[in-house]
Amino acid sequence: MEMEPTYNPSLFEDKWYRFWIEKGFFHANEKKVLNGERKKFSVVLPPPNVTGVLHVGHALNSTLQDVICRWKRMKGYEVCWIPGTDHAGIATQWVVERELAKEGLTRHDVGREEFLKRVWEWKEQYGNRIINQLKKLGTSCDWERERFTMDEGFSKAVRRAFVTLYKEGLIYRGKRLINWCPRCHxxxxxxxxxxxxxxxxxxxxxxxxxxxxxxxxxxxxxxxxxxxxxxxxxxxxxxxxxxxxxxxxxxxxxxxxxxxxxxxxxxxxxxxxxxxxxxxxxxxxxxxxxxxxxxxxxxxxxxxxxxxxxxxxxxxxxxxxxxxxxxxxxxxxxxxxxxxxxxxxxxxxxxxxxxYLSDQWFVKTKPLAERAIEAVKSGEIKFIPKQWENTFFDWMYNIRDWCISRQIWWGHRIPAWYCLECGHVNVSEETPKRCENCGSESLKQDEDVLDTWFSSSLWPFGVFGWPEDTDDLKAFYPTDLLVTGFDIIFFWVARMMMMGYHFTGKKPFSDVYVHALVRDEKGQKMSKTRGNVIDPLEMVEKYGADTLRFTLTALAAQGRDIRLSERIIEGYRHFANKVWNVARFVLSTTEGISEIGEVSYSPEDRWILTKLSETIKRVDEELSAYRFNEAAKAIYQFIWNELADWYVEFTKYRLYRGSDEEKRTAAHTLLTVLRDSLKLLHPIMPFITEEIYQKLPNRDAESISISNWPSSECCSFPETAVLVETVKEIIRGIRNVKAELNISPSTEVEVFLKTDNSDLLDVIEKMIPSIKQMARVSKIKKVDEQPSGTISFFLPGIEVYVNVGELIDVGSEIERLSQKLKKIEKEAEKLRRKLSNKNFLERAPKEVVEKNRVELSELEEILKKLESTIEQLKNMA
Structure with missing residues (x-):
């Protein structure tokens, strides 16, 4: 199936998202979990505010969750990723009050009932903007289970929690000091x-x-x-x-x-x-x-x-x-x-x-905090990176009672009714008809609503239907992973732990991955005032969702803030182009080559299959440990370096000039490696991988998103792979000799080899066509000693001699390389002095010192090679 000549994500990203949704690939089947057919993996999306628009922090948070969810889905788990939005009491009320102000009105002018009607209308019209924006990123949430913190079921959960805590003496009303906004009141x-x-x-x-x-x-x-x-x-x-x-x-x-x-x-x-x-x-x-x-x-x-x-x-x-x-x-x-x-x-x-000293409703948090503290201390709940446990403990050991009442109208109204006759407070899930103390019907409900964090603290189990004992709750709770920002470890994460243990007796999640802050490339916090904000939707429009996702994943190193710029995003667009171009090459060159019949792997086939196996294993390990950047790096290196730069080149001779069996084997291996590479890349770059996968003749599922994750157990030939690595170094070494001596890369040279390693010689013999083509070599011959007119380089188990005698003016080359040596020696000496300066080592940023050390190491390596080459040229003179 023909591919577009250039990578253009706008042609297919929306198409494939609609396809996934229509097919229901993201919808979890609780029955498969309950009957033991599948293991579950469940996650709840931190509910963004209904007033929100997608910012780069949201993009990072949802991308990292999606990477894990897509990976688990391909590994055979029944993945339930619950999305939803938070009613965001103060923020939403503020937005609607601002709209009222345009009419010259306040909420008090229209009254509570009319005001809430307007808020619901606003929510229906604008409240799902951020959800639709998250979909543009490719988030594979179970949208059929989408929740809202004020939907009917969740409201029931909130009332049950409040009433239960009140009856247990853990919620009380008292006069305490709180943060008060005189404007929002x-x-x-x-x-x-x-x-x-x-x-x-x-x-x-x-x-x-x-x-x-x-x-x-x-x-x-x-x-x-x-x-x-x-x-x-x-x-x-x-x-x-x-x-x-x-x-x-x-x-x-x-x-x-x-x-x-x-x-x-x-x-x-x-x-x-x-x-x-x-x-x-x-x-x-x-x-x-x-x-x-x-x-x-x-x-x-x-x-x-x-x-x-x-x-x-x-x-x-x-x-x-x-x-x-x-x-x-x-x-x-x-x-x-x-x-x-x-x-x-x-x-x-x-x-x-x-x-401000005010009558408010409070939760006694010390009794609730004990179980949550113990869970983290025992490792029942893990923070990743572990250092965030300290932040958690700092809050929890110094915890104060939690003010949960808010003097606004939008939110869960406190289920407390005051008797106007005897003053008794009636707390009930349903609206009481009479005072439980004196029987009077003169009751007035508390005007306040609950803090938004109170309802969101119930999120991990409320979304599954609690307080009802639903199949979803039985199948998917406790959840497995929470991905969140460090700024709400106490306000949300800790409170979910407290409420989860108290109301269900179980932990709300097993792992808490705390992602870093996304800053600009100078390390400054992004803000509209500074003008350094990166709009993820603009980046998606410009470079594609896959490119943005890969950039964020590749930069998500544990414990380090992300430094992001459009320049970096644009750089990773080149990777998407590389994937596209490799796929075009594979599909165009293998078209019409029958896979029917036996395949006989060459050394380079065995090498790439081994590299693939190693990459699969590494990606599994890195994602299991939430080392997202390392997983992205492993995939990037395999596709760009091993597959594109080397293996594709290795196959060209066989594809264009080989026997039928050689063509068939090369095509079969290319298609296998491409398919499995796409699967490795799919969790991070879902759209481009689906677009290419659908064109493969060897696809093994209706969609790559539900295909099986590749296994690292098959097709590994480590002994052969080591020998092919040496062949790669021979090719690279020949190229380097030419470059050092200003010989055109296209000029063919004679190469001589000295080795007693028969296995290596056997692999070289089989790969001679590739070596000749990739290093532009006219003849390869085994010798017992170095021929005259050659430059040598040494690799483990083999000496390589490149015949350059008739291609260069030896005297001029010695002069030129000597001048180059002096220049590099000066640069190296400058760095040596700097790195021996105590003041520099103590005062310079660590990354600057490290950069200087790396530069010196590289220069010293170049100096060694130059000295060796000059010495050999002198022997030739």
Whole structure:
């Protein structure tokens, strides 16, 4: 079947994706797992936000999952890869509120019911954009099982989880400090707070001692919060302040008397070593206040406005200026300094977040964390790379109760109803008709919704139908692999562990592969502000999905951030071209050659089959260990180097001039190796491999995506393969001699061999046509000693002599190569000096030092060869 002359992915990528979907190749059959017919492999896609559009992080995450899923599918597993989207409470509400604002309306103007109707309409129209974009990448998800975190079944799971935890005493309502966005008017999780370095000020304020013996100076970045101060704290080991502990100071402006306390939390090096304690507006102060039994004083409302005189009604930042002005007037502001510090902002609207004391719903996480910690410690759940366990443990050992309520309308509404008669809280999966305490029908549901992370913590088992005991749950849970980013190890991964063990008694997954961050080629984080964002959809349009996928896989080294640029992606497009061109050659040259009849493998056939076997084994090992880049590298090297650069060239003589048996054997081997190479490449580059596979005369399945993964057990001839490697070195050595002596590559030369290795001679004899063609050799002859006029090079077990005497001016060549030797020696000496310089070794980046070492090693190898050649030329003169 004829192939297009050039690789053009736009002609076939969409076609093959439709084919796979129509044929149902990605749909898992739970019955085959339950009846023992097949082993299962299950994965859940980290659900992207419905507001999302595909960015390069999504592309990396889904590509790596797809590589594993396609590989497992070809290895005979029943693969269930569940896709879906997250309702993304705050983000989605923000988008719809922005649309309302265009009409001059707020959500409060239209009311909750109408607002939610509009959100659902928006979701239906735009919510699947990212799913469709993921399909463009070739993700082989089980789309028939696609879920949404607010679909009917998942909503049931969320209610069951909440009610169960509440009845077990693990969910409670209380007044605690939370991250609060005065603009979005809701609590935020730590992940929804973006910290940015800002240049602000550090104000030094005098707090007069009540006994009249002077004052203590406190440094603060937020002078407006002094209105809620309940103490001044110093470190108990700070000699400067030991005599003041237990005394009282008068709070500036307010006049309230507050104590001086000692607490280890205080850093003696910060500011003056004395800090103000405002428990209602600072997380650390809240903990200090609890330890010392201090009652918090709230001085702001939920819009960020001051609620106490003399600044009542002022915005917090307006009040800051007024407080500073008044302190100056009263002579209580000692000084102010420029100060760079980290300030939290709402990830959606960028408003500065306020620590705020509020009535919220919380999960007691310490009891839930114990089983998850034990699972990682015992190896029941593994992090890859292992170093991410430390991040997990840091969070889990210092875990705080989890605020799960959000003051927005879009999301899972908290299933709690307040009795307006007796005040009892009724928590139920179904809407209660009467108060369970007093029987009153006057019930009002809590206005809040649940944190998005609460519902997504149920994802690994909720997608399979929990709390119902479904066949899917029995067949595919626990899942086998989770691929995710490091930034949500605690917010999502740890919480899935806690909920998975608590509600199912089983781990939610076995392996957690934590992929790195994709940065630009300079190592900077990608951002629209910097203008260095790479749009994966643009790259797919320009270079094809396969090229982008291979690039990301090839760069995905464990524990290292990916440095990506369009230049690198374009480079891997050349690999796709190489695959295409090799396939065109094989299909065009083998067409019409019958495979009927016996085949008799030549040494080069045995060599390529051995190399194929070794590559299959290596790819299996690398993918089993999630070393994606190493798997990609092994496939790349085999196809480009062994298959394209060597074996294709080895076969040309037989294909064009050989006997029928030689042609048949070459064609059979080429087609076999091409087919199995395509299978190795398919998990990474699914489209191009399907397009070529469908044109093969020896395809063994309806689609390469459901074909059997090649076996590394058959067709391996290691002894012959070693001898053919020597033949390759002979060809390469002859080419190098010509290049060194400025002899045209097309000029034919005589070659003489000296060896006692009969097996090697036998292989050389059989490969003489290929050697002659590939090294442009006129005659090959065995000799007992070096003939005159020849340049020699040595390989294990054989000496090779190339006759150059009549092709060069020996004197001129000695002069030319001597000049070249001097030049390279200078370069090498420069590198030697640099690498012996202690300052350079200590200060230069490791990769620069290593690069210099490699360069020196290469130069020294060239010097050895030049010296040898010059010495031989002198003997010829």
């Amino acid at each position: 809701t609590a935020l999780s730590d992940l929804e707070v973006e910290h940015e370095e800002e240049t602000g000020k550090l104000w030094y304020i005098r707090y007069p001692l009540v006994d009249g013996e002077g004052y203590i100076v406190v440094a603060t970045t937020r002078p407006e919060t002094l209105l809620g101060d309940v103490a001044v704290a110093v470190n108990p080991n700070d000699e400067r302040y030991k005599h003041l502990v237990g005394k009282k100071v008068r709070l500036p402006i307010v006049g309230r008397e507050i104590p001086v306390i000692a607490d280890e939390y205080v850093d003696p090096e910060f500011g003056t070593g004395a800090v103000k304690i405002t428990p209602a507006h600072d997380f650390n102060d809240f903990e200090v206040g609890n330890r010392h039994g201090l009652e918090p004083i709230q001085i702001m409302d939920d819009w960020g406005r001051i609620t106490v005189p003399p600044f009542k009604g002022m915005d917090r930042f307006e009040a800051r200026e007024a407080v500073v002005a008044l302190l100056k007037d009263e002579g209580l502001l000692e000084k102010e300094e420029v100060h760079v510090h980290s300030v939290g902002h709402c990830y959606r609207c960028k408003t500065v977040v306020e620590p």
